[in-house]
Amino acid sequence: MKPTSFWAAPILSVLFFGLFVGIWHFSTQQTLGEVTVDPEYAALIGAQAATGGQSAMPGPLDVGAKLWEHIRDPFYDRGTNDKGIGTQLIYSIGRVLIGFALAALVAIPLGFVIGMSPLIYKALDPFIQVLKPISPLAWMPLALYTIKDSNISAVFVIFICSLWPMLVNTAFGVASVRKDWLNVARTLEVSSLRTAFQVILPAAAPTIMTGMRISVGIAWLVIVAAEMLVGGTGIGYFVWNEWNNLSITNIISAILLIGLVGMMLDTMLAQLARAVTYKE
Amino acid sequence: MSLPNPFDPDVKLHRGGCSCGHHRNQAEHDQAHAQDQRQQQDRLVEGAVMRALFPRDAERRRFLKTVGAGTALAAISSIFPLGLAKEVFAETNGPLEKTKLSVGFIPITCATPIIMAHPLGYYSKYGLDVEVVKTAGWAVVRDKSLAKEYDAAHMLSPMPLAITIGAGSNPIPWTMPAVENINGQAITLAMKHKDKRDPADWKGFKFAVPFDYSMHNYLLRYYLAEHGLDPDRDVQIRAVPPPEMVANLRADNIDGFLAPDPVNQRAVYDGVGFIHLLSKEIWDGHPCCAFAASREFVTGMPNTYQALLKAILDATAYARKPENRKEIAAAIAPANYLNQPVTVVEQVLTGTFADGLGNIVRDPDRIDFDPFPYESFAIWILTQMKRWGQIEGDVDYSKVASEVFLATDAARLMKEVGMDTPTDPVMAFSVMGKPFDPSKPEAYVESFPIRRT
Structure with missing residues (x-):
């Protein structure tokens, strides 16, 4: 196969993007028809409603303008319920990182124990299997009711949803460390603590990192x-608040930013994962 | 208690502990201090009364010794309203127990007094630093109030009753010191039902109301039942948070809703629906939303509670005047509060609005603000809870009503901010032409052919 040029993929990406935006632009473009109602009435309703239609989907230009408005001034503060999109993202990222860190603190040691002891694995397995598939949002009412603090409840929901992939992956990674290596450690009379940190942990690290990334x-x-x-x-509140205002441009802007931040978080953990991979 | 006094030698220097060292923290110290002050005030009043009754010391001592302090107190209370005197004294002098408050609201025009008191400065006028927090739905308002994240909140007027009697949650004594708005709701239908104006044609419709324990639910059920439709069998009624209603109507998930404004007007603004009927045509002067707080807050922080209530009553008085409505609309429309186009809010508050069918309707009574919590409102709400099976068994209607709807407090404070108050907390009214007698609630429930009892 002929090696493709370095630029082929990016050019294709730009082409796809252009195509998508073009289709979006032309499908949402609308010519406002004649105002069918009397001007006094028309002043009371939206522009589309005045021509007998419904307010429509915004085009890419509207969204671009809105996005630029948000990026230009991301940290404004006009009161408790109206803060810039940057501030909202920071709140959300903060909650995610706290919940995620707490989950890592619980899941990795526990996963280690489960992975090293088949007995504990078997004993805890039914609980894990039942708890794992529960939608984290189903915990929300219970969390609000018992914790009685909405902020901690949100962090708790993050905690509970990040717990399982890390737990399962850590246990799996630890359990599937090659027996040869453990045997070598044993013949060299390495203490079990040292085995855990210097043999099992590095060996299982790539699997653990995959769990963390998920x-x-x-x-x-x-x-x-x-x-x-x-x-x-938080950014979720921002989306809700703009839904309340039926402002699709704001919602699309938020969706784009949510995607970008998600990608950033994933890339960061991917870098970490690369640092701990090894060749056998 | 915001800024420490720089000239106070006992001012608290470290985290933990308080200025006198006897309490765990400054807040506890302040509370104990306020209590001490209250006790001292009480003593002062008692002392003044005793000295007025027995000017000679020896005589007073002899009286107290012979009958005992308790009996003396009871005897004096019977001829002189000692408790009232103490209360009156406390009202004028009490320091605020807490100045930084958090009040939750749902972004709808019903909450106008609670919201506008913030941008128009009513809270600060009474020495309070109130944060008004927008909340996603009624269940969240309830949970955050129960969790004490909110000191007080905007609720639907049936909610404090439901919380108190434990319908839908554990029973916790809740109070409703003031009604927010009267009227101001509407039935909105999707554009495609433009020609189906007779409720008899609505079989199979899907309706949305904001919450199960809402005036909207009871009014819609009442309206449908009066037109011969069984709200549980002939149509579907589901709870949808107000902000999501227009989106659902647009997506054709529902055929219509009985909702608070600005949702109705927003549906018209976006060309999604039309206003079929204003709720005032079902019951003119019906209560809708309420200012609600836990009984614990009302009794535990009486001065703060009164200052907060007065700020809201003052704002309500301002909102009553039609000439102020445009200014209020501009103040509460921004993203920090309702997050709606100004014209939508203005149409709701002024009552000059587009109905979605090409007509401009002028009805200055579309929404009004009357804070007085008539106990008969509560009794009517309880009859409807009973009627639709939300509560079972015997209900002591008037007892629950008077415990939750704090009519006496409202009347006193309304006078203080210069509002007219009704003399009787029980008022008879009629709903769709059918008179309601608050003294015979049980008979009223039984009088409906369509009911779940």
Whole structure:
């Protein structure tokens, strides 16, 4: 096969993007028809409603303008319920990182124990299997009711959703460390603590990192929904607040930024994962 | 308690502990201090009364010794309203127990007094630093209030009743010191039902109301039942948070809703629906949303509670005047509060609005603001809860009503901010022409052919 040029993929990406925006632009473009109602009435309703239609989907130009407006002034503060999109993203990222860190603190040691002891693995397996598939948002009412603090509840939801992939992956990674290496450690009379840190941990690290990467992805997905439920601050609240205003341009801007931040989080963990991979 | 006094030698220097060292933190110290002050005030009043009754010391001592302090107190209370005197004294002098408050609201025009008191400065006028927090839905408002994240909140007027009697949650004594708005709701239908104006044609419709325990739910059920439709069998009624209603109507998920404004007007603005009927045509002067707080807050922080209530009553008085409505609309429309186009809010508040069918309707009573929590409102709400099976068994209608709807407090404070108050907290009214007698709630429930009892 002929090697493709370095620029082929980026050029194709730009082409796809252009095609998408073009289709979007032309499908949402609309010529406002004649105003069919009397001008006094028309002043009371939206521009599209005045011509007998419904307010429509915004085009890419509207969204671009809105996005630029947000990026130009990301940290404004016009009161408790109206803060810049940058501030909202920071709130959300903060919640995700706290919940994720707490989950890592619990999941990795616990996963280690489960992975090293088949007995504990078998004993805990039914619980993990039942708890794992529960949608994290289902925990929300229970969390609000028992924790009695919406902020901690949101962090708890992140905690619970990032817990399982890390736990399962750590246990799997630890359990599948090659027996030869453990045997070598044993013949050299390495203490079990040292074995854990110097043999098992590096050996299982790539699998653990994969779990963490899955977790952070899920956490970022869930935080938006959680904040839409609880409100207050965060990018999810921003989306909800703009839904309230039926402002599709704002919602699309937020969606783009949510995607970008999600990608950033994933890339960061991918870098970390690359640092711990090894060749056998 | 915001800024420490720089000239105070006992001012708290470290985290933990308080200025006198007897309490765990400054807040506890302040609270104990306020209590001490209250006790001292009480003593002062008692002392003044005793001295007025027994000017000679020896005589007073002899009286107290012979009958005992408790009996003396009871005897004096019977001829002199000692408790009232103490209360009156406390009202004028009490320091605020807490100045930084958090009040939750749902972004709808019903909450106008609670919201506008913030940009128009009513809270600061009474020495309070209130943060008004927008909330995603009624269940969240309830949970955050129960969790004490909110000191007080905007609720639907049936909610404090439901919380108190434990319908939909554990029973916790809740109070409703003031009604926010009267009227101001509407039935909106999707554009495609433009020709189906007779409710008899609505079989199979899907309707949305903001919450199960809402005036909207009871009014819609009442309206449908009066037109011969069984709200549980002939149509579907589901709870949808107000902000999501227009989106759902647009997506054809529902055929219509009985909703608070600006949702109705927003549906017209976006060309999605039309206003079929204003709720005032079902019951003119019906209460809708409420200012609600836990009984714990009302009794535990009486001065703060009164200052907060007065700020809201003052704002309500301002909102009553039609000439102020445009200014209020501009103040509460921005993203920090309702997040709606100004014209939508203005049409709701002024009552000059587009109905979605090409007509401009002028009805200055579309929404009004009357804070007085008539106990008969509560009784009517309870009859409807009973009627639709939300509560079962015997209900002590008037007892619950008077415990939750704090009519006496409202009347006193309304006078203080210069509003007219009704003399009787029980008022008879009629809903769709059918008179309601608050003294016979049980008979009223039984009088409906369509009911779940």
